Amino acid sequence: MILKRNSPFLIPAIVLGIYMIYSLGPIFWLVLSSLKSRQDLFTLPPKLFFTPDLSGYEAVFGIGAAKDSAAAIGLVQSLYNSIIVSIAGTALATILGTLAGYACSRFRFVGRDDFMFFALSTRMIPPTAVLVFYHVMFAKMGLSDTVSGLIIVTTFINLGLATWIMKGFFDGVPTAVESIAKVNGYSRFYAFRKFVLPMVRGGIAATAGFCFIFAWNEFAFSSILSTTKAKTLPVRLSSAMGSTGIEWTQICAAGVVLIVPVAIFFYLIRRHILMGMTFGVLGKAGH
Amino acid sequence: MSNTPQMPRELSDRVLCGIFIMPTLGVLLLMVAYPFISLLYYSSLSFSVLRPLVPARDMGLLNYELLLTDPDLWQRFIFTGKFVFLTVTVQFILGITVAYYLQRDFRARDFIFTLFMLPMMLCPIVVGFLWRYMFNSEWGIVNVIIAAFGGTKLDWLGVADNAIIAVVIADAWMWTxxxxxxxxxxxxxIPKNLHEAASIDGVSAAYRFFRITLPLSMPILLIALLLRLIDAFKQYDLFFALTGGGPGAETMTVSFEVGKIAFKYFYTGQASALAVILLIIIVGLSMVFVRYLNNVGKEQ
Structure with missing residues (x-):
């Protein structure tokens, strides 16, 4: 693209260029900072070229020099918790959401619209409001600070979204599929399992991708409902502020560790992003 | 019961529907409906989750009265309103401008578009800390850049007026x-031929944008607006990591305040009352959203 004065590309290029610096600069800066040593982090003017230092990552994964330090052990445990909670929560939300989404797409039952609104509300409620109750409930049921408690909450935060997106994907499958199956003597469930489900495989994958990202990023619920053992990585990150100040090297490294899986999943489901971010209302045709 | 041959199949449809819906309905009832009813009940009590042995006292509507006559709480509502208004405005101006210039076909456009989407998928806690790191008044990159252009370094997170700008910059970064x-x-x-017809008629680009593009985009932009309003209203993570509600309590939102009353002071009864108020506001906004969605869905 050659830019001349008065070129019709000049203003768009400037606008998009500035926005790109605003949008991607911070991510670049985070990655760069995560590779800096403690000294390099605070030098002025900031260094663009420096000897990479992996001490932040060592602390997150509990390897190298940070193998036995107390801080590192906490980070590794929380990384492990994050992985378990996100995967289990994603699997449950996707399975339940797929079933509910199918029912909402195919069956006219009393209160269907109310049910859909109810499901949507999970995405709308302010976490702190329901947390006041969860906190009491979890304490009574012995779920406070347990991984299983967090899995329940993680399932819940994604369930409405999964139901809505999957309904959108099932809406895209002609009802003739089941009618033909029925004519051929197959049961409804058989038709669902053998014909309809394979047709929405991509949709299930996209749903799982979104659920995983939101589960992985979740902070508010986990921060109140886990105190020590069950802390997830974002929660552990928020408590990395010791009395000696914030451990920026560890925070930046943990930040990168938190965003890498998200970036990968996001890349895989990028075609469905419009659908995923609008509960499947927009962007139905895959794009 | 009946001897008609179709009966079993119809019944199995209904049973299947029930089996498919029940687990999700169960989770929703347990995690949304039950809490809401319990919160209504809790909000009439004075008790603390920290002292389960102290019997709860019945307060009637006193919790609500105490909250609504508390000038500090009104301050939180005003701040929340300011924040929601500013961040949503910035997001819309930036977002529409960028989308406008991304309409034109050029090499790597789809790639750039995908890259632009990335911030909203990131962990809000990481985003909050990242901006806190960049807004540091001594060595943060934002001040370094300002100083490089000859400006004076600002105390971003220590002064109330700057702190709200900082939060808006971070939130808009994430949600634009x-x-x-x-x-x-x-x-x-928008149908291409509308633009073609208009440009043949010699209509200016600005006129085309405000008279054709924007009005025709309204249904979808309104969906965006409602969702952004709701999300900005309940924003919690970003404040937690970026300002912690400070300086003082200057950037404390209502949703943050609930957390503070409930999990710092442990006034569970009073926190429940505020939670109920918050939920009513959100349910109201959501109902507008859903009614609107249904209308858009029918048009398409």
């Missing part, structure tokens, strides 16, 4: 992509 996403979808839905 959402507006770009929906605006792009809206712009693409």
């Amino acid at each position: 992509p959402f507006v770009i996403l929906l605006a792009t979808a809206a712009f693409r839905g």
